[in-house]
Amino acid sequence: MNKNKYLLLISSAGVLLLLVIAAVSENFFKEWHGIQASAKNPEGAIESRLRQVVNPNLRTADRCVTCHVGMAPGEQIASSLKVAAAHKPVFHSPSEMGCTVCHGGQGLATTRDDAHGTVAFWTEPMLPAKYAYAGCGTCHTPLGVPTSGVLANARKSFERLDCYACHRVDGRGGTIRVGGDVTGMEGPDLSATGIKGYNAEWYVGHVAKIASNEAWKNAFREIPDHERAALKVFLDTRMGASRLVEAKAEFNTLGCAGCHKVGNFGGDAGVDLSLSGFKDPNQVSFANVPGEHKLENWIKQHFRSPVSTVSGSQMPALGLKEDQIDLLTMYVLSLRRRTLPDVYLPKDRVRAMRFGAREFVADGEGIYAAVCTACHGASGGGTRFPGLVPNPSITNPDFLELASDEFIAQTIIKGRSGRPMLAWGERENGLSADEVAALVAYIRKLGGGVQAKPDPLPRIWAKGDTTSGGRLYTANCAGCHGALGEGRDGPAIGNKPFLDIVSDTYLTETISRGRRGTTMQGFATGSVIRRSLTPSEIEAIVVYLRSIGTK
Numbered sequence: 001m002n003k004n005k006y007l008l009l010i011s012s013a014g015v016l017l018l019l020v021i022a023a024v025s026e027n028f029f030k031e032w033h034g035i036q037a038s039a040k041n042p043e044g045a046i047e048s049r050l051r052q053v054v055n056p057n058l059r060t061a062d063r064c065v066t067c068h069v070g071m072a073p074g075e076q077i078a079s080s081l082k083v084a085a086a087h088k089p090v091f092h093s094p095s096e097m098g099c100t101v102c103h104g105g106q107g108l109a110t111t112r113d114d115a116h117g118t119v120a121f122w123t124e125p126m127l128p129a130k131y132a133y134a135g136c137g138t139c140h141t142p143l144g145v146p147t148s149g150v151l152a153n154a155r156k157s158f159e160r161l162d163c164y165a166c167h168r169v170d171g172r173g174g175t176i177r178v179g180g181d182v183t184g185m186e187g188p189d190l191s192a193t194g195i196k197g198y199n200a201e202w203y204v205g206h207v208a209k210i211a212s213n214e215a216w217k218n219a220f221r222e223i224p225d226h227e228r229a230a231l232k233v234f235l236d237t238r239m240g241a242s243r244l245v246e247a248k249a250e251f252n253t254l255g256c257a258g259c260h261k262v263g264n265f266g267g268d269a270g271v272d273l274s275l276s277g278f279k280d281p282n283q284v285s286f287a288n289v290p291g292e293h294k295l296e297n298w299i300k301q302h303f304r305s306p307v308s309t310v311s312g313s314q315m316p317a318l319g320l321k322e323d324q325i326d327l328l329t330m331y332v333l334s335l336r337r338r339t340l341p342d343v344y345l346p347k348d349r350v351r352a353m354r355f356g357a358r359e360f361v362a363d364g365e366g367i368y369a370a371v372c373t374a375c376h377g378a379s380g381g382g383t384r385f386p387g388l389v390p391n392p393s394i395t396n397p398d399f400l401e402l403a404s405d406e407f408i409a410q411t412i413i414k415g416r417s418g419r420p421m422l423a424w425g426e427r428e429n430g431l432s433a434d435e436v437a438a439l440v441a442y443i444r445k446l447g448g449g450v451q452a453k454p455d456p457l458p459r460i461w462a463k464g465d466t467t468s469g470g471r472l473y474t475a476n477c478a479g480c481h482g483a484l485g486e487g488r489d490g491p492a493i494g495n496k497p498f499l500d501i502v503s504d505t506y507l508t509e510t511i512s513r514g515r516r517g518t519t520m521q522g523f524a525t526g527s528v529i530r531r532s533l534t535p536s537e538i539e540a541i542v543v544y545l546r547s548i549g550t551k
Contacts, residue, residue, distance in 0.1 A: 032066045032110060039069050039079035046077055050110065053098040057341050060098040062107035064115060091192060091240050102135035103127055123280045127333060128296055133241040137277060137334030139344065141263065141352040142239050146361045147253040147369045150233060151246065157230035161223060170242050194239040195348070203228060247331035250324055252360045255373030262335060263352055263359065264429045267422050270315060277336030299329045316385035356429050364442025367435055375420055380446040391420070392491045395447035398515045402506045404452045408440045410501040417497055419487070455505045462504040462539040469544030472537055476523060476530065484548050490520065494548045507542045
């Protein structure tokens with residue numbers, strides 16, 4: 001009996017000791033106690049306690065300000081420690097929005113690793129500081145973002161015209177000119193003109209000041225139309241997160257939307273990227289990913305070598321440069337659009353979600369870059385990736401001479417079944433008739449302005465025997481185009497949507513003349529390894545193609 005009493009006494013004392021140790025550790029030895037001990041407010045030392053930001057509407061309760069005390073709401077706290085510094089100026093108040101909405105991490109945690117989400121099995125680690133602006137994608141959907149080349153030219157115009165002298169953008173510029181009446185002149189901050197708007201008649205006002213103000217004659221010059229157009233692009237894309245806009249421009253430029261859906265637009269050949277910024281790093285394989293097991297490293301390696309990163313991936317290795325990969329990584333991490341109460345939905349997100357506003361510039365160049373470049377190349381010359389069916393040139397002059405605007409437009413609208421070419425005019429939120437027309441015009445522009453020759457004949461006119469046409473096709477065409485025209489090194493010419501819109505003139509002329517710059521040689525002229533085909537034989541092949549296109 002006494003032994004049991006002693007055992008109970010010892011175990012109780014042990015439990016009490018553990019509770020004391022836990023209490024002391026929690027209240028005196030946690031890192032945040034030391035941080036708060038270094039901080040002061042106007043009255044002196046601050047009270048050492050847990051601090052938090054709670055926003056029930058956003059379902060956030062963040063204790064990040066327990067360490068980052070300079071960001072705590074309702075307090076004026078200063079510290080010599082960087083971690084306790086105030087938040088840099090932003091468009092949203094951290095005291096209202098909290099921290100994890102933008103930055104990710106584990107809001108209820110009170111230790112560094114737990115709060116940053118770098119512990120095992122936490123599904124949403126904090127965004128790296130390098131990609132902090134990716135958090136803007138939680139709420140915002142930048143619209144009308146141009147290609148990288150157009151954006152770079154706009155930025156250069158803003159710099160070349162010395163606009164930074166008077167205006168500040170993302171903390172840069174706004175230098176006050178000295179001398180004369182210009183001393184103290186500084187224009188408005190333009191960092192958020194793409195969101196807040198700006199006076200579209202600013203140039204008229206500037207020119208008027210040249211005539212009425214002597215100081216302006218030395219500070220401002222008239223600007224050519226093309227430069228003003230570039231400045232408009234620059235102002236329209238100032239959304240307070242320039243690097244993120246550049247990242248989205250890179251995504252638009254490479255034609256990623258041709259295969260991947262983001263929001264309510266894009267292809268379905270690849271995975272839907274709409275929430276790829278929330279990808280759980282615990283659910284991906286890091287077997288072939290060098291460096292730390294972090295999501296950003298996995299994304300970068302996937303861009304470098306898709307197949308080795310994801311077994312069975314159909315995405316080709318695009319040969320991207322490291323700065324391109326860095327931008328695309330930021331963009332992928334930014335795809336983290338949460339469901340938000342209407343009061344928190346920004347205008348750009350509403351326009352994209354409810355009115356189908358384009359996230360890329362919806363002119364011919366912008367549309368082509370967004371959906372066509374990945375397969376057909378930036379110049380329209382086609383692409384060829386190891387292990388994948390080649391994608392044809394759509395700017396070849398031989399093609400453009402035979403392809404009418406209607407043929408190209410219908411190809412875009414109806415696509416090619418069984419091929420990567422989607423029916424862009426028949427998809428939900430697909431391309432409108434005006435957008436298709438702009439795209440056709442841009443393709444012709446890429447091809448040097450070559451126009452289609454008029455064709456007085458009906459669409460189907462070829463005559464011939466199907467059986468003999470089949471023998472001729474097998475002997476001369478199947479090696480490149482497949483036994484049933486399904487496509488190999490050559491395009492799929494037995495594809496029913498293709499045959500439903502193509503003319504016999506297009507087919508006979510292509511077979512007769514060939515296609516410059518490709519392996520397609522003209523069969524009207526023989527070679528050392530094959531004889532020439534007569535017009536009637538070529539017509540028989542076309543008749544045979546029509547027959548297999550109905551199967």
